[in-house]
Structures are given as C-alpha cells and as structure tokens.
C-alpha cells in the first residue's frame with residue numbers, strides 16, 4: 001500500500017512542489033485535508049526547531065508521517081535577523097501579503113542604509129523535517145547565498161525576493177522564473193537533499 005505523507009502547509013502550491021520534486025510513489029495530503037487540526041505555533045528559536053515542532057505536532061494529531069519546513073532570511077550585518085521572525089519582521093499586521101512583504105523589506109533596507117555592499121551578505125535558509133508521530137525521521141537544510149540590494153527589483157516570487165540579489169546570476173530572486181529559482185533556492189536544496197534518505201526509508205519498511 002502507498003504510504004501517505006502529510007505536508008504541513010495549507011498552500012496547495014507547496015504540496016504540488018514537493019510532489020513534483022520528490023517524484024516518489026507516495027499519496028500526499030495537505031493541512032486543508034484536516035479542517036479540525038490544531039495549528040502548531042512557530043515559536044522556536046531556530047528554523048530547525050520550528051520545522052521539527054510542526055512535523056512532530058501534526059504527525060501526532062493525524063497519525064501520518066509529516067513533512068514540515070521553516071525558512072527565512074538571515075542577514076549577517078543584522079546578527080542573523082530577521083531569521084525566524086522573517087514573516088512578521090516589520091511588526092505590521094496587514095492581511096494583504098504583498099503589503100506585508102513591502103513593509104518587511106522596507107525595514108531591512110532601512111536598517112542596512114549605511115552598510116556598504118561588501119557587508120550586505122545574507123542567506124535564505126530552509127530547514128525541512130520529516131517526522132512520524134513519535135520521532136524525527138529525517139532533517140535537511142538548504143541555503144542560498146546572496147547580497148541585500150539597495151532597492152526592490154523584480155516582481156516574481158514572494159517575501160524578500162525583490163531585495164535578494166544573487167551575484168552569480170546578476171539578478172534578484174524576483175527577476176528569476178520559478179524554474180530558475182527552484183534550481184538554486186534554499187527550499188529546492190532542502191527538498192533535493194530529502195529525496196535519497198526518504199527513498200531509503202521507504203524501501204526499508
């Protein structure tokens with residue numbers, strides 16, 4: 001029988017992304033398949049801690065193996081901020097995602113105003129965790145290195161993409177197509193690293 005794996009997201013795009021990138025004989029589910037599930041708070045101090053907490057929390061509630069991720073922007077000159085606070089860095093409570101993204105980016109740009117280019121280094125970081133109801137099974141991480149630009153450029157992607165400049169490509173992430181982004185992104189990297197141990201695990205049970 002096919003193993004069913006829950007992806008800890010309400011975003012069908014993220015489930016489809018995992019399904020396509022892992023390309024394994026698995027039946028996938030998302031959080032929207034469990035309308036009464038209790039939301040797990042992302043209150044950990046690290047991306048890995050949040051991913052673990054969500055994977056174990058949702059696996060316990062559903063009895064299913066669960067994959068959870070946590071990701072964000074880590075800026076060297078800001079001692080690692082916004083980090084796990086990436087989604088809510090500006091403190092604004094706007095419901096509209098793009099408005100919130102602009103406010104978050106504006107705060108980063110303001111804090112880096114006097115910081116020269118060579119010190120504007122940053123990474124996008126993604127931690128993934130696969131857990132069963134009683135233990136962590138696999139953890140992976142992916143990183144994308146870049147530099148925080150001085151202004152927003154590009155309209156693709158989401159979050160901090162318009163200010164995250166990738167020197168090797170001479171573009172911000174918001175100027176990349178989704179295929180180009182997947183090929184280099186922190187999330188793409190973490191998902192690709194998950195595939196071999198997951199295949200092994202599926203064969204061993």
Ligand code: IMP
Nearest residue numbers: 069070071072073086087158159160161
């Ligand atoms: P999540 O863990 O995927 O929900 O990401 C948390 C926050 O980190 C998002 O709301 C974004 O602000 C930021 N973030 C994570 N991944 C990316 C990315 O690929 N591009 C831009 N921002 C990102």
